[in-house]
Amino acid sequence: MPRSRSKSASSCGHDPSRADEVENLGFARVDLSRKRRQGVPEVVYGAGKTAEQISGILDSLRRHGQLPAIVTRVDAGKAAAVSGTLGPEFVYFPEARFGRLGAAKAPNGHGCVVVAAAGTSDLPVAEEAALTAETLGNEVVRLYDVGVAGLHRLLACKGDLERASVVVAVAGMEGALASVVGGLVDCPVVAVPTSVGYGASFGGLSALLSMLNSCAAGVSVVNIDNGFGAGFLAHRINHMGLRK
Amino acid sequence: MPRSRSKSASSCGHDPSRADEVENLGFARVDLSRKRRQGVPEVVYGAGKTAEQISGILDSLRRHGQLPAIVTRVDAGKAAAVSGTLGPEFVYFPEARFGRLGAAKAPNGHGCVVVAAAGTSDLPVAEEAALTAETLGNEVVRLYDVGVAGLHRLLACKGDLERASVVVAVAGMEGALASVVGGLVDCPVVAVPTSVGYGASFGGLSALLSMLNSCAAGVSVVNIDNGFGAGFLAHRINHMGLRK
Amino acid sequence: MPRSRSKSASSCGHDPSRADEVENLGFARVDLSRKRRQGVPEVVYGAGKTAEQISGILDSLRRHGQLPAIVTRVDAGKAAAVSGTLGPEFVYFPEARFGRLGAAKAPNGHGCVVVAAAGTSDLPVAEEAALTAETLGNEVVRLYDVGVAGLHRLLACKGDLERASVVVAVAGMEGALASVVGGLVDCPVVAVPTSVGYGASFGGLSALLSMLNSCAAGVSVVNIDNGFGAGFLAHRINHMGLRK
Amino acid sequence: MPRSRSKSASSCGHDPSRADEVENLGFARVDLSRKRRQGVPEVVYGAGKTAEQISGILDSLRRHGQLPAIVTRVDAGKAAAVSGTLGPEFVYFPEARFGRLGAAKAPNGHGCVVVAAAGTSDLPVAEEAALTAETLGNEVVRLYDVGVAGLHRLLACKGDLERASVVVAVAGMEGALASVVGGLVDCPVVAVPTSVGYGASFGGLSALLSMLNSCAAGVSVVNIDNGFGAGFLAHRINHMGLRK
Amino acid sequence: MPRSRSKSASSCGHDPSRADEVENLGFARVDLSRKRRQGVPEVVYGAGKTAEQISGILDSLRRHGQLPAIVTRVDAGKAAAVSGTLGPEFVYFPEARFGRLGAAKAPNGHGCVVVAAAGTSDLPVAEEAALTAETLGNEVVRLYDVGVAGLHRLLACKGDLERASVVVAVAGMEGALASVVGGLVDCPVVAVPTSVGYGASFGGLSALLSMLNSCAAGVSVVNIDNGFGAGFLAHRINHMGLRK
Amino acid sequence: MPRSRSKSASSCGHDPSRADEVENLGFARVDLSRKRRQGVPEVVYGAGKTAEQISGILDSLRRHGQLPAIVTRVDAGKAAAVSGTLGPEFVYFPEARFGRLGAAKAPNGHGCVVVAAAGTSDLPVAEEAALTAETLGNEVVRLYDVGVAGLHRLLACKGDLERASVVVAVAGMEGALASVVGGLVDCPVVAVPTSVGYGASFGGLSALLSMLNSCAAGVSVVNIDNGFGAGFLAHRINHMGLRK
């Protein structure tokens, strides 16, 4: 059977003064000014990309000094292929489906980022948040399995919560953890609804709506299962006024 | 303009042995065996009924010894008209939009019914639950404005919660109260989502989903704003094994 | 490929006087005071946990005298592995995907728990409810395939329904069983919508909404397919005033 | 302020052989062949039309011998104006917000159309169905307030149900009436969900989904509150094989 | 690993005078009076049942003279097993996933049932409707691939449509076929939305809503993909006044 | 009571070379380069703006030669006030709630824009589309009340449809008009769902989904009730290759 591939994306006539800011790989335009513009290199969303595409983008970032680089939502099979291409500088965390190229930065924020997760099933998302924050230079304290149905487990950790600069609250099902934590602390709370649950959790919708309707002030919400987004934002908040 | 009314509902040829169990008022078939069959007379849902219809049904219940009778979701205007027709035996509670014909029964359940409400705006629903339970013969303890964003307010009431036979947990917005209460008590919790909130509360959907997904065992849920249903069920549970 | 695991959850500095109430397994904080606080040990939600995690938690409960212990939503493969680890004290019920460690308690409630299911496809959920209630010390009567499209099948069981202390009504599709049963009995009805159906059942949403809107008083609802929650609540109601 | 109206709809160059089949009033093209093509004249949907528009269309139908003509969803104010214009041949039924121009046809179908309604609040929709069927030439039996929470009320009417050629089942809230009736009769059941209810009834969605998921065969569904559509369809079914 | 099965459903103490009307197989109560009560034997919904359960129920129906019996939503593997058990009297139609035990009845209705389907992908649902109607004793005319985007294909079949006693209109995507057919015929139209489509068809929701909102009178709707329900209802309508 | 207004929006330090392109009125930044950049001046969305704000923006556009200017969704009261301020150059079309400042441009497109509307209730939206296109320089042909339930009304207008450069298809309820028109013409069809309907039309959702799922190629969709957007896009398409 004859097969022909579609033409690759044409290069558009962009401003030459910006030519060094983007590397056009055909399937992706790698943003090489992200670290300068926003303090953190472009992050690779691994879902829907091949191992070759992931390796290509990470390699481009490494060649242009944009490390440490992060890839999220990459399964173990692709990670092995990426690791084979990029060598030992690429480290993979299977539970969080998270890969890192280059060493994590040393913690240099205001204080620690607490990642609190309601149940054991929420750990993959919680770990994605924790690893993201650690990679970008934050001390992370993990409080796992502290769901509100056994409130004493959470209250026993009050000391950790009070030392936090930011809390990332990760929960599925009814997502009540964000509101309860929000009432206990005086720092920003980044709520991450997860798709953990069944039936009327509707893939995380229940937890998402709960968190958006939190009666505790200081709580904001990211997308369902978006551990990366929460860890990234926690990093930004924890470095408020410290960036240069 | 000529106006003609549609014919009233034809009477159907039902079993004469049951003739005394239903009074057919044309617009309603009053269920006169409900008290015998289910321990509690038929309750009148006032929304969408005229004052005349409400008075007619209540009067039918009174004539057949089905007191105390309850009417819910009746606004002040209709209540005044009903009161004019039925006399002082009809008592109206405006905050809960709740009317009662006949005296409340003396408390004779296992213990007390605790009605806990998250915020001031949830009071109308909470009062509907409390008045229903009181009317049917239950001691009611009210714990209002104990939302989880100020957890110490709820924890300060732990003694009341531990003495409860049943807890009715009333909350809008994120509805987290049901889960937190569910984790503190060892009795059934009837959760009532309310339509209090805005935006992504979607008319109570957020609280409803939260409560259905509660990770605390022993929690069940009634319809949004259904204070009556929760009070009625609390009554049933509180009289478990005591009915005759 | 180099792989590294994320750090395990740090232990938080909790109150030493409560140290014996929680066993921190890293991936889970086993709640060892649940039986004392709430009358029933912590129940293990098997979905999203490995066989090792399940075995670990059950073993912790056994070592601390928290039997009989329940695990729900565990498939046959994991159950075999758990059984291999824990020995013959672990019993598995494949239709309900339900495991029990330790013997069921002898029935000691007010009366019997009736579990009524609309169709053959609802049996796995109904069995989860029935086994939960039996494990916790309740006589259970099963009425299966009594959907309302053949009403005489349900009416033929009226005697069983009238003897019930609590009815668990399990139905998918239009979920009408809960309302019809609710009108026939004078005890609490716990309604369990199931995801049985297709098209506009939307994964159980249709049955869920039906049950929440039941015009029969005394009906409350748990999450879609949550047989465990219904069985647990039925147990609580059936032991109202009998706990010590 | 200068005001100018938009131009009226241009007439399009349609086939002259069909010119007599449509009267173009500018705001409406009155379908004058509907009675010939489909046995029943065009029906006027009154919502969103002015009294003048309604009168104009009805008058056009009268002038072309398309009586009896029906207008639905017309409030009392508009109806008075229409009546003033068209004279005593126009009859208005306020509860159903239904108007009729010309006398109802004599019943000439296979048998009777039973209109069963669950609650008092469902009467406006039920009456719209009943009046539609009566207007088009059907004997109608009304069974009102026969909701399933008091099943004996419905079972007492079993004789009427068994004599039906078609049953129109009208219910809001959980909409269980359609399934229960569907299991009792051997004729077609046209189910009409109503917007009666609150909270999780979501404006009739709950009843609609219930009816669509009915496990009783022979049930089909029309739009929420569409009493007209159900009455019209019941007419068609009741005249199956009798039209000429 | 020790495995124990849950107890089978207890038999309930039903009225002996009805004992012959139900055969209790444990997992199912076969309704043996359905043919007498409703003219058609109980139909087996094959999804979620094992081949053994299906064979058991069909065999029970055969032993009690309830043929022809229908089983829907049965895949080819189960059908082969059922066929092995029940012998050549069981016939399977793979495209419609439809099985029949016993011969179809001879057509004896008012006229023919037209099954019109919008696209090739709608055929499995259309065939389920057609086979159901044929089995129950109806002449069926199939008009396939007559979607409204090529209106001349539908208009070319106007003769068939005008001869119909009932039309079953099967369509996914925008479901416009039901409205267009409804405007062309003067007989009842049973609309079947299908889950054919992608994106904003949301599993058939788009077609379902379209059909419910049809501005053509005489159209009613069954559940998404419910070819059986439509075929069954078409049969009832086509035999209006002819049953005995 | 002391009242204080919040500070007005600060001016931001924008590039002086663009200073003449925006007039900052405090509550609005009037885009004065829109006509140059996009061929059509900024259009004022009247909902949620006061008469003063509307007049202010229109006046700014007039002062900068950006006529004819359009304001949509403006009720009659505000329109009168605007007219009082701006004088007779402002013309108001009440049915469409549409205002125009300055004369409509002479038609100069490829051909005519046909605006087809399914029912009388859809006219306000259809007129908004028609007036927008006329204002911007297009000949508009209006085909109203051509819904698909009376297909011959639409087919009678086939000549108009075939002469169209673009068709704007406006329909509520089931929205089938777009698909049927899409199958009849060989030009682009812009579909406008309207909120006309009740029950399961869910405020236009039904028509919206229908139109998005149209099986006719060449159909695209704008927001519910967005007559303006459709008229504007029709203008662009009708001037394809003619702009300068």
Add this chain to the structure above:
Amino acid sequence: MPRSRSKSASSCGHDPSRADEVENLGFARVDLSRKRRQGVPEVVYGAGKTAEQISGILDSLRRHGQLPAIVTRVDAGKAAAVSGTLGPEFVYFPEARFGRLGAAKAPNGHGCVVVAAAGTSDLPVAEEAALTAETLGNEVVRLYDVGVAGLHRLLACKGDLERASVVVAVAGMEGALASVVGGLVDCPVVAVPTSVGYGASFGGLSALLSMLNSCAAGVSVVNIDNGFGAGFLAHRINHMGLRK
């Protein structure tokens, strides 16, 4: 007509050592330790509260030194009544429906809070955010009417955006402002969807989903129209590491 009020909420037996932390007004338990615990006094949600209740709570806060106190979602009528009770220390901002008791704190954060709003109709929500942040001690820069359809208006404000410590991005309709801003800045972005729009904006759902799905890192979301929540969170972030 006899009217009786329901009993007020019983006081629960809370820990005397905490007695001074809550003032129980019957309808509300005023949290007097909020300022100490969380740095900001309890904020009054005015919707659903009477002017008397609002005045009572604010007065309680003033008596206990919990100023400046904020009340949100209070209409002009109630505000006038509150002002009459509390005197000139209460200031009302009608556009934002926002009241303040006591003077705003002097700005003492890291930098400025930029509040960017897409359109004129979004101003009430934007002002609620801006006033909240100003009250709590933040310099606020307002960038209004900078929606992405006229991108040059936003790009002209790049200087302001780059100086921000936090950006609050307020937008209805498609909510694209949050993503575009998120790509331009290197500080946290708090996105506020508004209910501005019509049709498929579904009361703000469209903007909410857009913002949750933002592909720009560093963006988190609060409830629809929750200007207060965004302003409060912006305050917390802007004071990161500065609180004592």
Add this chain to the structure above:
Amino acid sequence: MPRSRSKSASSCGHDPSRADEVENLGFARVDLSRKRRQGVPEVVYGAGKTAEQISGILDSLRRHGQLPAIVTRVDAGKAAAVSGTLGPEFVYFPEARFGRLGAAKAPNGHGCVVVAAAGTSDLPVAEEAALTAETLGNEVVRLYDVGVAGLHRLLACKGDLERASVVVAVAGMEGALASVVGGLVDCPVVAVPTSVGYGASFGGLSALLSMLNSCAAGVSVVNIDNGFGAGFLAHRINHMGLRK
């Protein structure tokens, strides 16, 4: 096991003068007048069709001179089988799951069609649009990975955008690309939401709603992932006034 196939669709008695316009293959009625009526042959929707059905339809089109013919949503396996049947004239593009029988037409439109895609994961949909437009005779410029989070990548392509006759904007997640592009160009924009994303993208719903609510004029929307529809419409627009 005996198997019997259902009867094939009966041929309906259509007008002989149209007999040559449709080839009835039993499973499909191939529309042979589509090219004459609408300028483009019927397009084959490959999902849900077998390779045999696809080959049959394509072959019918080839025999009747309806080339180039397009088949969409065909996986690689089916494509290989089709290729084996039809020979080298059939070309397959695996990324877009797109097949073409016959050579693409030479570009003959007003100008070029720009296909802009937000991210790498959107490429399959973008390619479907691009290949469709190329096949039908349009020059296509591809701008890929130009999502708004890195706005400079899009702005760098402004030259390409300004030369476009039509822009097809393809994006998942928040779908902001359509609005931003809509504000930059003065030609029609066809927006294609994609199902790329997770969590609250709800399978493309988020992008769909964003695009429908675009505040940029000139934007219309097709179904989620409907690259073909967008490419086809772009072709029509690009040939406005040029067809014969």
